[in-house]
Amino acid sequence: MKQTTHTTQGTGPEKAVLVGLVTPQQDExxxxxxLAELAFLADTAGAETAxxxxxxxxxxxxxxxxxxxxxEEIKQYIEERGDIDMxxxxxxxxxxxxxxxxxxxxxxxxxRTSLILDIFADRAQTANxxxxxxxxxxxxxxxxxxxxxxxxxxxxxxxxxxGPGETQIETDRRIILSRIxxxxxxxxxxxxxxxxxxxxxxxxxxxxxVGYTNVGKSTLMNLLSKSDVFAENKLxxxxxxxxxxxxxxxxxFLLTDTVGFIRKLPTHLVDSFKSTLDEVxxxxxxxxxxxxxxxxxxxxxxVVDRTLREVCNGADKPMLLVFNKIDAFxxxxxxxxxxxxxxxxxxxxxxxxxxxxxxxNDNCVFISARKGTNIDELKDKLYAMxxxxxxxxxxxxxxxxxxxxxxx
Numbered sequence: 001m002k003q004t005t006h007t008t009q010g011t012g013p014e015k016a017v018l019v020g021l022v023t024p025q026q027d028e029x030x031x032x033x034x035l036a037e038l039a040f041l042a043d044t045a046g047a048e049t050a051x052x053x054x055x056x057x058x059x060x061x062x063x064x065x066x067x068x069x070x071x072e073e074i075k076q077y078i079e080e081r082g083d084i085d086m087x088x089x090x091x092x093x094x095x096x097x098x099x100x101x102x103x104x105x106x107x108x109x110x111x112r113t114s115l116i117l118d119i120f121a122d123r124a125q126t127a128n129x130x131x132x133x134x135x136x137x138x139x140x141x142x143x144x145x146x147x148x149x150x151x152x153x154x155x156x157x158x159x160x161x162x163g164p165g166e167t168q169i170e171t172d173r174r175i176i177l178s179r180i181x182x183x184x185x186x187x188x189x190x191x192x193x194x195x196x197x198x199x200x201x202x203x204x205x206x207x208x209x210v211g212y213t214n215v216g217k218s219t220l221m222n223l224l225s226k227s228d229v230f231a232e233n234k235l236x237x238x239x240x241x242x243x244x245x246x247x248x249x250x251x252x253f254l255l256t257d258t259v260g261f262i263r264k265l266p267t268h269l270v271d272s273f274k275s276t277l278d279e280v281x282x283x284x285x286x287x288x289x290x291x292x293x294x295x296x297x298x299x300x301x302x303v304v305d306r307t308l309r310e311v312c313n314g315a316d317k318p319m320l321l322v323f324n325k326i327d328a329f330x331x332x333x334x335x336x337x338x339x340x341x342x343x344x345x346x347x348x349x350x351x352x353x354x355x356x357x358x359x360x361n362d363n364c365v366f367i368s369a370r371k372g373t374n375i376d377e378l379k380d381k382l383y384a385m386x387x388x389x390x391x392x393x394x395x396x397x398x399x400x401x402x403x404x405x406x407x408x
Contacts, residue, residue, distance in 0.1 A: 013048045015083055017074060018108075019066060020090035022056040031090075033296055034263065038112060040214075045119050050084060051077060052362060064100050065089055075105050086110055090285050091264070095144040112264055113140060128190050135183040138176050145169050145176075175214035194278065203393050204245075205253040205386045210308065212300040213260025215291040216324040218242075220369040221257040224379075241279050248383045251390060256283065259309045263299075277311045284389045286319045287382070292352065292366065293328035295344055320383055321356065321364035327371050 020035045022028050031054055048068045055070040064071050080085045086108040087101065093111040102109045110118075117137050124130045209217040221227065225244035242257040256279045280286070288304060290297050295408045301321075349366070356364050365381055367374040 012140055014085040015050045015081075016042050016047045016086045017050055017077065017084055018042070018088050018090065019074065020052070020054050021060060021066070022054055024058060025366045028054075028056075032135070034090050037263070038088060038115075040358065041112070041115050041119065042068055042088055045115055045122070047086070047088075050081065053077075058095075060091065062094075063097065064104065065093060065097050071101070071104055078107060088112075088115055100161045116262070116265070127192075128187075131186050131190065132181055135180060135187065138180050138183070142173065142176050142180070145172055157392050185324070191278065205252055205285065205384065205389045205393075206256065206279075206283045207246075207285045207287055207386065208256040208258055208280050209287050209289055210258055210280060210304060211260060211289035212291065212304055213262050215260065215287045215289045215294075215300075216369045217257055217260065220289060220322070220324065220367075221255060223369050223372065223375060224382075225255055231343050243279070248379050248386070251383055251387055253382075253386045253390075256280075261304050265307070280311055283317065285382075285385050286317050287322055288319055289322045289324050291325050292323040292349075293325040293330070297323075298344075318389075319363070320361050320381055321387060322363065323352075323356070324369050327368040327375060328367050 018035050018038050020031050022031045026034070035052050035054070039052070042049050053066075053070065053074050055066045057067065060145070061067055066074075074087065078087075084107055087105055087110070089101075089109070089111045091111060092113050093101070093109070098109050098111075117133065119142060120129075120133045121137065124133045139171070209221060211217050221242065221244065225246050227242075227244050241259070242259075246253055246255045249376050258277070258280055286308070290301055294300060326349060329349050330345075332345050333348070353366055363381070365374060365378045367378050369375075
């Protein structure tokens with residue numbers, strides 16, 4: 001099932017061109033940002049971006065995504081280079097679009113979802129994650145089966161060849177539907193097992209780290225739990241949910257590291273990771289980690305908030321907003337005589353702190369997990385939030401905490 005976009009043995013990484021659109025709903029700046037993220041995804045998958053192409057259209061061309069002229073421009077570039085292995089499109093493609101584009105360009109065609117699935121397949125370590133990824137892959141493949149039978153095109157001149165092709169596609173569709181049904185049963189069994197595990201953890205307060213991919217959740221997890229969760233500067237470095245017991249002062253709670261969110265994440269992919277996201281649903285406190293050094297961190301916050309509303313069915317949970325990577329934050333102050341409107345790059349860290357602390361009623365903290373900056377402040381806020389929930393469950397512990405505070 002896994003599409004290969006990783007290093008080709010002996011020839012170095014596969015080379016790719018990226019393709020995106022500028023539309024009335026997606027201006028040039030946003031399109032550029034999405035394509036930069038797509039390049040990061042390609043790099044995470046092991047591909048090297050050779051060039052990027054954009055076109056301004058009101059909506060994607062139903063046959064080839066981009067217009068005929070732009071497709072010809074991409075084709076000419078691929079032919080001149082001679083070493084391009086694939087074209088990656090920033091939006092989902094239909095099977096018809098993939099087939100038409102493949103005919104024109106003569107290279108492998110991927111879209112954002114298939115690229116993400118490739119990364120997921122590579123990063124999945126546990127049986128749970130592997131099952132979830134396989135289910136998502138089959139759900140993605142099912143409506144695109146026609147593309148898999150393009151080899152029959154060469155024989156279409158012969159009488160009777162069309163029927164067997166359709167029969168084979170229907171056979172494959174039944175096989176895939178059967179496999180999807182089996183995978184859903186396996187995931188249901190995993191869900192039941194994990195529900196028992198969560199029940200066996202008792203009534204300890206549960207804190208879940210959530211956020212956009214590559215914002216530093218795993219690094220923060222390692223810092224707070226003194227564990228060794230895998231973390232690197234790649235998208236979706238963490239795919240499997242990790243739970244650790246953390247004690248701040250005298251208060252124990254469970255800390256969960258979850259898979260990162262991303263823009264344009266397909267619904268079926270979210271559905272496949274239900275058992276992973278159950279940790280978010282059942283958490284008592286959400287710690288939303290944000291990369292404040294990212295030029296569009298506000299939009300990333302919106303993406304995560306929107307996904308959380310879908311995942312948690314709009315449940316209102318206590319949330320702590322943690323702005324990470326303050327060590328990487330940069331600002332270009334404006335000259336006093338510059339009358340142009342200020343942009344994100346002109347706003348200082350102190351101004352952002354004041355703005356967000358007012359907006360969140362002081363329920364946010366600015367840290368650097370990599371350098372350990374302001375971690376004590378983060379622990380104090382976590383302690384206060386977790387203690388409030390703990391005492392609501394175990395009110396008889398109130399005297400114990402009061403005595404502890406007096407001793408301090």
